[in-house]
Amino acid sequence: MSKSEWYADFVKLGYAPKKDDIVCLFRFEPSSGIADSEAMGRIASESSVGTWTTLAALPKMLPKLKAYAFWNDRNFCKVAYPGALFEPASITGFLAGPAGNIFGMKAIKNLRLIDVEFPRHYVRQFRGPHFGIDAIKKIFKKKSGPITAVVPKPKLGYTATEHAEKVAYAVWRGGIDCVKDDENLTNQAFNKFGERVNRLSRVRDRVEKETGEVKEAFINVTAPDLRELEKRIKVVHEHGFRYFMLDVVISGFAAVQTASNIAHDYEMAIHAHRAMHAMFTRNRRHGMSMLLLAKLMRLIGVDQLHIGTAIGKLEGSRSEIIATKDMVLSREVGEIPMSRLHQDWNGIKPMLPVASGGLHPGLLPHVFDIYKTTDMVVQVGGGTQGHPMGIEAGAKAVVQAIEAYHHKVNLYEYGETHMELKEALKKWGSVRPR
Ligand code: CAP
Ligand code: MG
Numbered sequence: 216m217s218k219s220e221w222y223a224d225f226v227k228l229g230y231a232p233k234k235d236d237i238v239c240l241f242r243f244e245p246s247s248g249i250a251d252s253e254a255m256g257r258i259a260s261e262s263s264v265g266t267w268t269t270l271a272a273l274p275k276m277l278p279k280l281k282a283y284a285f286w287n288d289r290n291f292c293k294v295a296y297p298g299a300l301f302e303p304a305s306i307t308g309f310l311a312g313p314a315g316n317i318f319g320m321k322a323i324k325n326l327r328l329i330d331v332e333f334p335r336h337y338v339r340q341f342r343g344p345h346f347g348i349d350a351i352k353k354i355f356k357k358k359s360g361p362i363t364a365v366v367p368k369p370k371l372g373y374t375a376t377e378h379a380e381k382v383a384y385a386v387w388r389g390g391i392d393c394v395k396d397d398e399n400l401t402n403q404a405f406n407k408f409g410e411r412v413n414r415l416s417r418v419r420d421r422v423e424k425e426t427g428e429v430k431e432a433f434i435n436v437t438a439p440d441l442r443e444l445e446k447r448i449k450v451v452h453e454h455g456f457r458y459f460m461l462d463v464v465i466s467g468f469a470a471v472q473t474a475s476n477i478a479h480d481y482e483m484a485i486h487a488h489r490a491m492h493a494m495f496t497r498n499r500r501h502g503m504s505m506l507l508l509a510k511l512m513r514l515i516g517v518d519q520l521h522i523g524t525a526i527g528k529l530e531g532s533r534s535e536i537i538a539t540k541d542m543v544l545s546r547e548v549g550e551i552p553m554s555r556l557h558q559d560w561n562g563i564k565p566m567l568p569v570a571s572g573g574l575h576p577g578l579l580p581h582v583f584d585i586y587k588t589t590d591m592v593v594q595v596g597g598g599t600q601g602h603p604m605g606i607e608a609g610a611k612a613v614v615q616a617i618e619a620y621h622h623k624v625n626l627y628e629y630g631e632t633h634m635e636l637k638e639a640l641k642k643w644g645s646v647r648p649r
Contacts (some may be wrong), residue, residue, distance in 0.1 A: 221269045222256030227544050230285035235298035238332045239313045240556055242290050244325040251292075254323050255284035259294045261314045261320060269587035283314075289628065291329075291553050304340035306468045312371060314503060325500040329506050333514065340471070342475070343563030344518040346484045348544070348590055350567065354457050354484065355392055360589045362519075362567070363613060364433060364486075366596035371399060375406045377547040379414035382606060386599065387422040387430045389610020395436035395594060398462050398490040408434075408447060416454035433460035433486035441473050448474065452481045459483060460647055463512060463520075464491040477515035478503040486592075487517035497530055504537045505531065512566065513543055519567035519592050526581055528573025529649040533585060540586055541569045567592055571647035574598050576626070576639040583620055593617075603638050612639035 219397070232238050245254035263282035274334030280300050286293040294313070302308030318326050346353055351360050366380040367373055383394040394415065402408035412434055419430045436447035436459045444466070451459045459478070463471045471487075478485050493503035505522065512520050520541045523531030538555055541545075543566040550557040568591045570582045575598025583589050595613050615636035619629035630637035 225259035229263040232295035236295040240329045242327040249322045259284040330556045338561045345562030361594045364395045370397040375410035379418045385606035389607040390614040391610045393431045395433035397489045435460045437462040447544040460486040462503040463487045484518035487520040521569040523571045575643045576612045577645040579616045611635040
């Protein structure tokens with residue numbers, strides 16, 4: 216390390232984090248010619264108060280704000296950040312440091328922010344989900360999960376009228392709890408947001424009257440700016456829906472905090488779609504883990520978040536999905552040094568995991584076995600509307616597969632007395648789409 220560099224001041228192996236420190240677990244790969252300690256110094260320095268060179272003058276406050284790399288095991292290190300470094304109750308204010316410039320440093324070839332342990336005083340600054348796991352009972356009046364959802368497919372193309380009266384009506388009549396907008400359906404000319412909300416509310420009222428069941432929709436309020444976002448949430452609320460959906464990564468953390476505050480005001484639940492996450496979660500050597508993204512979303516306060524299926528069409532390892540599921544549901548698990556840190560949630564409600572992507576009735580028992588619970592949301596889009604007997608039959612087949620699981624009956628056996636399930640199994644069996 217050259218005399219003019221300052222990084223070594225930010226490595227203090229054996230330092231014991233203070234009560235209010237935030238601890239980040241990183242996996243790092245130094246570029247050639249850079250020693251591990253030099254890499255760790257850069258990570259801690261550039262994500263807290265440092266820069267590349269020594270400085271002529273330093274503020275008095277500085278010693279209280281320096282982060283220290285204090286633990287290292289091969290390519291893994293932990294960095295402790297003083298709580299005072301960050302603006303209170305602001306995930307954007309937090310991420311600008313540990314998820315900021317350090318990911319672009321030449322001296323570090325790959326860097327992954329795996330997990331963060333937030334101390335009590337920090338967690339207390341957030342409200343978390345308004346409903347979370349309680350949505351099953353409080354909104355759907357169900358003793359246990361899953362909450363079922365179907366996305367009209369093809370993703371786009373239906374008019375607001377067709378979306379509501381053709382697809383949503385059949386899906387709800389078939390026994391599904393929610394009709395979910397696709398992640399790229401917002402306010403297109405052929406399916407205007409306001410008209411979709413209006414028509415869905417009318418069809419919902421009709422089906423609730425016909426069936427006596429609670430019917431909900433995850434209507435996508437993702438908007439070009441926060442003022443429009445607020446307006447769209449208000450429209451959904453005024454039409455009597457208890458949920459709205461937000462593309463949380465695309466919208467950004469400030470939008471999620473805004474939406475969560477509004478959801479608490481309106482006593483609504485947020486269905487969080489994670490489209491765009493794979494740009495930075497998928498490569499295990501760089502970016503941020505899905506587990507950490509889910510932790511941030513629970514802290515801010517979304518009620519349910521897509522976290523993967525392990526057997527559907529989208530990537531996500533079984534181990535990471537199980538770890539994320541355990542974390543969002545607060546299935547207390549000990550820290551596993553290389554893959555996750557402990558987290559005391561201090562009363563923040565558990566968040567519901569969402570399994571979606573390439574699912575069909577033949578796969579649902581496997582999903583519940585992987586999740587080891589049915590307290591979750593399952594979304595089956597193509598796997599409902601691709602049913603040979605039509606949309607309503609596809610919805611019934613999903614419901615029947617869940618019934619079979621609850622009764623601990625083999626799907627094929629249950630299919631013998633439930634034609635819609637039998638036809639779904641004939642078409643898809645237990646195929647795992649890629
Ligand atoms: C699933 C889906 C969801 C994905 C998102 C889609 O449709 O609507 O957006 O599940 O991925 O557009 O692919 P299908 P993830 O049910 O027809 O596959 O849940 O992994 O975030
Ligand atoms: Mg989708």
